[in-house]
Amino acid sequence: MTNARDVSDLSAYMVDFGPLNVPLDLRTPFGNERPVELEIGCGKGLFLANAARLRPGHNFLGVEVMRKYARRAADRAAKLGLENVRVACADARAILSRGEPASSLAALHIYFPDPWWKRKHHKRRLFDERLLIAAERLLAPGGTLACATDVEAYFAVMRGLVATHAAFRALPPEPPKTPEHELDYLTNFERKYRLEGRPIWRASYRFEPPNAVVAPPDAACSHAIEGGS
Ligand SMILES: C[S@@+](CC[C@H](N)C(=O)[O-])C[C@H]1O[C@@H](n2cnc3c(N)ncnc32)[C@H](O)[C@@H]1O
Numbered sequence: 001m002t003n004a005r006d007v008s009d010l011s012a013y014m015v016d017f018g019p020l021n022v023p024l025d026l027r028t029p030f031g032n033e034r035p036v037e038l039e040i041g042c043g044k045g046l047f048l049a050n051a052a053r054l055r056p057g058h059n060f061l062g063v064e065v066m067r068k069y070a071r072r073a074a075d076r077a078a079k080l081g082l083e084n085v086r087v088a089c090a091d092a093r094a095i096l097s098r099g100e101p102a103s104s105l106a107a108l109h110i111y112f113p114d115p116w117w118k119r120k121h122h123k124r125r126l127f128d129e130r131l132l133i134a135a136e137r138l139l140a141p142g143g144t145l146a147c148a149t150d151v152e153a154y155f156a157v158m159r160g161l162v163a164t165h166a167a168f169r170a171l172p173p174e175p176p177k178t179p180e181h182e183l184d185y186l187t188n189f190e191r192k193y194r195l196e197g198r199p200i201w202r203a204s205y206r207f208e209p210p211n212a213v214v215a216p217p218d219a220a221c222s223h224a225i226e227g228g229s
Contacts, residue, residue: 045073
């Protein structure tokens with residue numbers, strides 16, 4: 001039996017950047033000049049959908065390496081008619097290293113990245129020094145870097161890495177919201193872990209490079225908190 005999801009036309013929502021070894025203009029898929037927020041490892045796209053509805057003046061680009069999840073994220077956006085969402089099925093590391101132009105992102109989101117528990121696999125972690133170097137290049141002054149994980153040890157690594165990049169200023173904590181319905185969560189994994197009662201570790205940083213003129217904080221974008229919840 002054919003799965004309806006597999007036959008729906010998602011071409012308006014799926015992005016094919018072509019060869020990932022050439023520069024990739026992250027604004028091109030949207031065809032307008034609105035600020036772009038990038039989520040890497042977007043899974044089934046709950047964050048993209050909720051954030052795109054909350055911030056219709058921003059564009060949201062999700063990158064997900066697993067095609068079935070990338071299509072689920074695109075399908076969710078398509079069903080909601082969210083014209084400000086695009087999903088690329090690609091390795092986020094290539095998108096980060098080849099993304100253009102500099103200072104083009106309003107936010108970079110990374111939620112519940114795979115922890116890769118074994119030490120010999122740590123090099124596969126998405127949140128690493130390379131991500132921060134890319135974030136410094138791609139984020140506009142005043143932009144946001146937001147992350148969350150259920151793995152306290154990984155969170156400590158993330159915070160330690162960010163601490164070595166002086167341009168990232170930790171934003172003050174906000175209490176996690178009380179969900180009003182089953183889709184009222186940050187991401188699918190946030191819902192899963194909160195329902196299991198696991199602590200969640202979150203941080204959000206504002207990119208303030210030296211000598212840059214930084215716009216006032218965008219309250220709608222500065223949502224994550226630092227510390228377990
Ligand atoms: C634990 S899941 C979290 C999904 C989603 N962020 C959430 O919170 O519900 C991690 C996701 O990152 C994706 N991922 C892992 N490595 C990736 C990479 N190199 N590029 C893009 N996505 C990746 C996985 O396929 C998976 O969907």
